[in-house]
Amino acid sequence: MGTQHPDGSRDHGSAEGVHDDKPGIFDNPRNVRRVIFGLYAACAVVFVLDIVSWFQARAGVPELRHPDSGMDGLPGFYAFYGFVACVLLVLAAREMRKILMRREEYYDDG
Amino acid sequence: MMGSLPPAAVMILGAVLVPFLRGRLRTAYLLALPLAGLALVLSVGDAEFGRATLFGQELTLVRIDGLSRLFGWLFHIAAFIGLVFALRSRSRIESPVALVYAGAAVGAVQAGDLVTLFVFWEILAVSSVFLIWARTGERSFRAGMRYLIVQIGSGALLLAGILVHANATGSVAFGDIGLDSPGGLAIMLAFGVKAAFPMLHTWLTDAYPESTYSGTVFLSAFTTKVAVYALARGFAGEEALVWIGAAMTSFPIFYAVIENDLRRVLGYSMINQLGFMVCGIGIGTELAVNGAVAHAFNDVLFKGLLFMSMGAVLYRTGNINGSDLGGLYKSMPKTAGLCMVGAASISAFPLFSGFVSKSLVMGAALYEGYNVVWLMLLFASAGVFHHAGIKIPFFAFFAHDSGIRVKEAPNSMLIAMTIAAALSMVNGVWPTLLLYPNLPYEVTYQPFTSAHIISQLQILFFSALAFCGLKLTGLYPPELRSVNLDVDWVVRRPLNRLAIALGRAGKTMDVQLRPAVHGLVRRTVRGAFVAHGPRGVLARSWPAGSTVLWVAILLAAFLLIQFL
Numbered sequence: 001m002g003t004q005h006p007d008g009s010r011d012h013g014s015a016e017g018v019h020d021d022k023p024g025i026f027d028n029p030r031n032v033r034r035v036i037f038g039l040y041a042a043c044a045v046v047f048v049l050d051i052v053s054w055f056q057a058r059a060g061v062p063e064l065r066h067p068d069s070g071m072d073g074l075p076g077f078y079a080f081y082g083f084v085a086c087v088l089l090v091l092a093a094r095e096m097r098k099i100l101m102r103r104e105e106y107y108d109d110g
Numbered sequence: 111m112m113g114s115l116p117p118a119a120v121m122i123l124g125a126v127l128v129p130f131l132r133g134r135l136r137t138a139y140l141l142a143l144p145l146a147g148l149a150l151v152l153s154v155g156d157a158e159f160g161r162a163t164l165f166g167q168e169l170t171l172v173r174i175d176g177l178s179r180l181f182g183w184l185f186h187i188a189a190f191i192g193l194v195f196a197l198r199s200r201s202r203i204e205s206p207v208a209l210v211y212a213g214a215a216v217g218a219v220q221a222g223d224l225v226t227l228f229v230f231w232e233i234l235a236v237s238s239v240f241l242i243w244a245r246t247g248e249r250s251f252r253a254g255m256r257y258l259i260v261q262i263g264s265g266a267l268l269l270a271g272i273l274v275h276a277n278a279t280g281s282v283a284f285g286d287i288g289l290d291s292p293g294g295l296a297i298m299l300a301f302g303v304k305a306a307f308p309m310l311h312t313w314l315t316d317a318y319p320e321s322t323y324s325g326t327v328f329l330s331a332f333t334t335k336v337a338v339y340a341l342a343r344g345f346a347g348e349e350a351l352v353w354i355g356a357a358m359t360s361f362p363i364f365y366a367v368i369e370n371d372l373r374r375v376l377g378y379s380m381i382n383q384l385g386f387m388v389c390g391i392g393i394g395t396e397l398a399v400n401g402a403v404a405h406a407f408n409d410v411l412f413k414g415l416l417f418m419s420m421g422a423v424l425y426r427t428g429n430i431n432g433s434d435l436g437g438l439y440k441s442m443p444k445t446a447g448l449c450m451v452g453a454a455s456i457s458a459f460p461l462f463s464g465f466v467s468k469s470l471v472m473g474a475a476l477y478e479g480y481n482v483v484w485l486m487l488l489f490a491s492a493g494v495f496h497h498a499g500i501k502i503p504f505f506a507f508f509a510h511d512s513g514i515r516v517k518e519a520p521n522s523m524l525i526a527m528t529i530a531a532a533l534s535m536v537n538g539v540w541p542t543l544l545l546y547p548n549l550p551y552e553v554t555y556q557p558f559t560s561a562h563i564i565s566q567l568q569i570l571f572f573s574a575l576a577f578c579g580l581k582l583t584g585l586y587p588p589e590l591r592s593v594n595l596d597v598d599w600v601v602r603r604p605l606n607r608l609a610i611a612l613g614r615a616g617k618t619m620d621v622q623l624r625p626a627v628h629g630l631v632r633r634t635v636r637g638a639f640v641a642h643g644p645r646g647v648l649a650r651s652w653p654a655g656s657t658v659l660w661v662a663i664l665l666a667a668f669l670l671i672q673f674l
Contacts, residue, residue, distance in 0.1 A: 024440040078568035086576035093367035
């Protein structure tokens with residue numbers, strides 16, 4: 001520890017002794033599981049809401065959905081698109097790494 | 111409005127006094143300047159003044175209208191927030207330089223003509239580089255140099271474009287320019303450099319993360335947003351911008367996923383957000399331009415907030431690599447919370463600011479039948495949540511506990527972040543208070559429809575689900591200490607090597623050819639004496655006409671070389 005200025009700063013203040021390293025809430029795996037479960041529940045809720053609004057729209061309550069009846073009118077379109085987009089994004093980025101990644105000092109000794 | 115001071119002058123001229131002040135007086139003075147500037151802007155309202163004539167051209171120093179109004183407010187607010195955040199800065203030049211930089215941004219968006227715009231364009235470039243150099247050290251010096259070359263290049267391009275444009279149209283007024291007008295392409299490219307168009311973007315991701323913990327906050331606010339304004343003023347409805355913007359939203363998110371330096375991740379995410387604005391400008395309808403301006407306003411606040419939270423982490427820990435951080439929510443819970451407000455805003459969560467501005471652009475894309483573009487923007491929306499909304503807070507504050515224990519960010523930083531977070535939430539919850547009424551065109555769009563909320567929440571929650579699944583299955587690429595090659599590699603490696611090789615070859619040639627050339631020079635001098643000496647052929651007087659001819663030929667050759 002100590003100071004490492006020119007301003008990639010490191011100004012701890014006098015942190016030593018201030019934090020007696022209590023475990024944080026996410027040190028408890030149960031809390032992590034709760035967050036993940038919460039996410040599953042949120043996904044389920046919005047998905048069901050979307051299905052419901054789709055049926056309502058078919059029953060003639062159009063303002064509940066986008067007026068555009070393209071693919072975004074399909075039930076669960078956004079859920080599917082968001083999920084697939086992110087998976088593809090990450091998998092593609094992993095492959096990109098094989099071509100583009102260099103060690104940290106790559107440009108320094110140029 | 112004769113006789114009023116141009117608002118830009120408040121911060122630019124005011125900055126001159128800053129180096130002579132110390133302590134509380136300095137603090138008070140620093141913070142008073144952007145507030146005074148804002149008060150002046152608000153008091154003059156929509157106006158045009160500061161007319162002057164230069165070389166027969168009509169200049170208008172200040173023009174505040176529907177399009178430039180919000181930008182003028184925004185830059186004062188951003189300067190104030192940044193200055194509060196930078197109060198702890200040890201650099202004596204950072205704050206005054208930031209004031210000049212912010213003032214130049216105000217001057218540029220309020221410029222009524224291209225010459226005034228050009229002057230502020232150059233001040234932007236030259237002042238901002240000192241924010242990178244304020245970091246000190248070889249690394250930031252070189253990054254600053256690369257940055258400066260690109261910025262000055264943009265200025266040269268702008269000047270060339272302005273000269274051609276003014277010559278052809280006879281006017282330097284800054285209105286709609288269009289790609290088809292003479293000089294239009296050069297002017298748009300000059301704007302495009304500062305707006306970080308694809309392939310012209312690397313100065314941003316290269317240099318911004320090399321600035322100080324507070325310098326990057328200023329950098330993120332001004333240059334690119336001035337460029338967005340300039341594009342909106344000169345090139346609204348230019349279809350090429352739709353596709354350029356869509357590309358800008360999409361390609362950086364791949365880099366953002368694998369980048370380790372969290373401020374560089376934010377740099378890529380800036381290009382992504384700028385893409386939405388550029389795309390909106392390209393679509394060019396009232397709804398789309400409103401969206402671009404609104405998103406620029408919100409982006410400065412939430413991107414500033416994210417850069418501030420990462421700046422606070424850098425300030426406390428001395429590190430900003432995702433691979434080395436984690437678990438900081440224990441030490442810096444307030445910073446973590448504020449960071450997550452920024453993350454929610456950029457991700458366009460309902461009730462946060464991105465939601466009410468990004469949807470204007472996306473709605474416009476859909477209405478105008480740009481379906482492919484719309485899908486790209488939607489992909490980018492999912493991606494931005496993934497890398498800026500989740501990755502930034504996750505790897506800094508959560509993930510595995512890095513064991514780093516520091517104090518919470520200093521109060522000045524927390525205050526600055528709180529102001530940005532509060533404004534983001536005000537715009538998100540109540541867009542009709544400040545944002546919508548002051549956009550260039552009347553807003554009829556209603557963001558809070560159940561359809562819109564449900565679809566947006568689906569995008570977000572299922573993106574998070576994807577992140578969660580990839581993380582749990584170990585498919586998510588780990589944070590690694592590394593650099594990722596971007597297009598600037600071409601300049602920094604092969605071209606750099608080529609230049610060095612040419613230099614060496616030149617030196618060898620120099621050593622070998624020097625004696626021969628010396629001999630040649632000696633003979634030439636002797637020959638010249640014969641021709642030009644007291645009795646030489648060329649010493650005779652020649653008619654003026656032939657001299658003019660020779661001068662014209664020389665000039666033509668010079669011009670030709672310039673254009674090549």
